[in-house]
Amino acid sequence: MAVYTDVSDEALTAFLRDYDLGGLVAFRGIAEGVENSNFSLRTGAGDFILTLYEKRVDPGELPWFIGLMRHLAARNVSCPLPVAGRDGEPLRVLNNRPAAITTFLPGVWPRRVRPDHCRPLGEALARLHLAGRDYPPERRNALGPDSWRPLLDRSRDGGDAVQPGLVAELDQALDRILPAWPRALPRGQIHADLFPDNVFFLQREVSGLIDFYFACTDLLAYDLAVCVNAWCFEADGQFNVTKARALVAGYESVRPLGPEERDALPVLAQGSAIRFALTRLFDWLNTPPGAMVTRKDPMDYVRRLRFHLAVDGPEGYGL
Numbered sequence: 027m028a029v030y031t032d033v034s035d036e037a038l039t040a041f042l043r044d045y046d047l048g049g050l051v052a053f054r055g056i057a058e059g060v061e062n063s064n065f066s067l068r069t070g071a072g073d074f075i076l077t078l079y080e081k082r083v084d085p086g087e088l089p090w091f092i093g094l095m096r097h098l099a100a101r102n103v104s105c106p107l108p109v110a111g112r113d114g115e116p117l118r119v120l121n122n123r124p125a126a127i128t129t130f131l132p133g134v135w136p137r138r139v140r141p142d143h144c145r146p147l148g149e150a151l152a153r154l155h156l157a158g159r160d161y162p163p164e165r166r167n168a169l170g171p172d173s174w175r176p177l178l179d180r181s182r183d184g185g186d187a188v189q190p191g192l193v194a195e196l197d198q199a200l201d202r203i204l205p206a207w208p209r210a211l212p213r214g215q216i217h218a219d220l221f222p223d224n225v226f227f228l229q230r231e232v233s234g235l236i237d238f239y240f241a242c243t244d245l246l247a248y249d250l251a252v253c254v255n256a257w258c259f260e261a262d263g264q265f266n267v268t269k270a271r272a273l274v275a276g277y278e279s280v281r282p283l284g285p286e287e288r289d290a291l292p293v294l295a296q297g298s299a300i301r302f303a304l305t306r307l308f309d310w311l312n313t314p315p316g317a318m319v320t321r322k323d324p325m326d327y328v329r330r331l332r333f334h335l336a337v338d339g340p341e342g343y344g345l
């Protein structure tokens with residue numbers, strides 16, 4: 027997480043009076059992350075995470091996210107469990123922001139992804155998809171294909187300063203991706219942002235999945251394509267086929283892909299790459315000065331996009 031909104035000790039102490047968590051013991055902002063303000067919190071009852079929801083989270087949708095995390099946790103997916111206040115309500119307001127306390131998950135996210143992270147990741151992703159099947163409420167993917175051109179429009183003015191010709195390149199990619207986008211693949215609840223910094227490991231096994239605030243109801247195989255992008259490229263931009271094979275094998279050991287899902291992987295990976303290129307580009311141009319946040323380079327995802335646009339079929343991913 028980042029910290030966009032500061033919280034004073036006094037405000038936090040008053041906030042905690044609505045919970046049965048004992049007194050405040052320690053509290054600090056977490057610099058990692060991009061979207062919301064997060065704090066690590068220790069009280070008499072143990073360790074927790076305090077989240078203040080920021081710009082991209084619609085407060086009206088928070089009950090959907092809270093409900094999904096509760097649903098998944100009840101089905102043995104290790105994810106943050108929202109903690110209710112004394113009135114039974116997990117969602118409150120702090121410093122004029124919607125806020126929630128969730129359980130702290132043990133584990134460490136991989137700073138350097140190895141092939142042996144990818145199989146357990148694939149298994150965990152597929153388990154999440156299966157556990158989400160009986161969570162009935164739907165949430166539209168606000169960062170799905172219909173949002174990509176409008177998102178690019180919002181970066182049209184500054185985009186070419188990041189790299190000359192970038193806006194035209196992204197326009198052309200959208201001209202190709204949008205008409206080819208598959209609409210009839212299996213759908214369900216997806217995480218939609220399962221990057222390494224959202225997956226904790228302990229002793230080579232996945233110990234926790236965090237950051238469900240992009241989760242939505244969309245194509246299950248799109249979630250796998252997000253992971254191909256986030257886990258299967260090296261720092262120098264090279265695609266690592268061994269990681270991709272391990273990721274897909276782990277996924278299929280729990281939920282086999284249909285042939286139409288495999289065939290769609292290239293376009294799903296193109297779409298996922300442009301989605302992250304576009305949000306990173308927007309943030310690159312619009313992050314408020316002084317925010318405790320590290321901007322992410324949109325070009326990392328433009329380079330992945332170029333790779334996927336050159337792939338013909340699932341064979342390009344070693345499948």
Ligand SMILES: Nc1ncnc2c1ncn2[C@@H]1O[C@H](COP(=O)(O)OP(=O)(O)O)[C@@H](O)[C@H]1O
Pocket residue numbers: 027028056058059060061062063064075106128129130131132135223224236237238239
């Ligand atoms: N439930 C949790 N348990 C342990 N650490 C957490 C938890 N939630 C968040 N964190 C810490 O906060 C960091 C950023 O969280 P994240 O949800 O990715 O933020 P953002 O939504 O801003 O991207 C994580 O890398 C981790 O260090």
Ligand SMILES: N[C@@H](CCOP(=O)(O)O)C(=O)O
Pocket residue numbers: 027058059060061219221223224237302305306322
């Ligand atoms: N994963 C996204 C940014 C969202 O940040 P997260 O910390 O919520 O995962 C990216 O890398 O562009």
